[in-house]
Amino acid sequence: MAEFLFKEMLRRRGLEDCFLIESRATSTEEIGNPPHYGTVKKLAQFGIVPAGKYAEQLKRSDYDKYDLIIGMDDANIRNILRITGDDKYGKVRKMMAFAGSGRSVADPWYTGDFETTYSDINEGLNGLLEFLGI
Numbered sequence: 001m002a003e004f005l006f007k008e009m010l011r012r013r014g015l016e017d018c019f020l021i022e023s024r025a026t027s028t029e030e031i032g033n034p035p036h037y038g039t040v041k042k043l044a045q046f047g048i049v050p051a052g053k054y055a056e057q058l059k060r061s062d063y064d065k066y067d068l069i070i071g072m073d074d075a076n077i078r079n080i081l082r083i084t085g086d087d088k089y090g091k092v093r094k095m096m097a098f099a100g101s102g103r104s105v106a107d108p109w110y111t112g113d114f115e116t117t118y119s120d121i122n123e124g125l126n127g128l129l130e131f132l133g134i
Helices: 002-012 037-044 074-084 095-099 114-131
Strands: 069-071 092-094
Touching: 002 114, 037 114, 069 074, 069 095, 074 092, 092 095, 095 114
Parallel strands: 069 092
Antiparallel strands: none
16 A cells, blocks of 8 residues: 555656655565455545555565665564664664654554555655655
């Protein structure tokens, strides 16, 4: 959800070609699967279609490829660091930290609450835009 929502936010600002945004899994459970139908349904409410997206796992080399690697919760952060190694450049951040909070993004896989997840991600991404000066 975050990948496509952020891409849309950047598109509306005419900045979609200025960033490389890709989501990655931190576990192997969903590798190869398309986005959850609840995510697709929620994004469709805003005219966003996550077509062609299939889960891929984060790789160690992604640490060098991206300026920021954002996890949704503490387990994501632990898994990111396990995969990438140490965070010597301070690239690994928790999404809600951009909104001034230490809390996690609600995981709809467990809660079934895609509205709260969307709200959390939207809040975090707006904070990220501010962090980036956009």
